[in-house]
Amino acid sequence: MFCFLLTMIKEHVEVEFEGDLDIDGTEVVIDELIPSLESFSSVKLNLKDVPFVDSSGIGLLLDLVKTMQEKGAEVTISNVRQEVMEVFELLQIQEIIGEEIFV
Secondary structure (H helix, E strand, C coil), X not given: CCEEEEEEECCEEEEEEECCECHHHHHHHHHHHHHHHXXXXXXXXXXXXXXXXXXXXXXHHHHHHHHHHHXXXXXXXXXXXXXXXXXXXHCCHHHHHCHHHEC
8 A cells, every 4th residue: 555644844845655656656646745745845755665666656756856846846856765766777767857856
């Protein structure tokens, strides 16, 4: 089962994801998470408890980063597991959204 936890400090928010970021998980994020992030100037996505990301999860991350950047927010992605990072590298996700996003 996929879930997320928000930790808010003033205009900054950290989102900790837990579980597979697949088609089921992306529906939760689209419906519940994205609208709640729009008021923050800094968003940190923590993927330490995400063991698997499929194409819908990758699409969601790309869309989330783009949406938040268009609203002027700084976005970072941290604690990506090795097996997930290998998928990101194969698909050249760092080149698409920027290497500086991954911390």
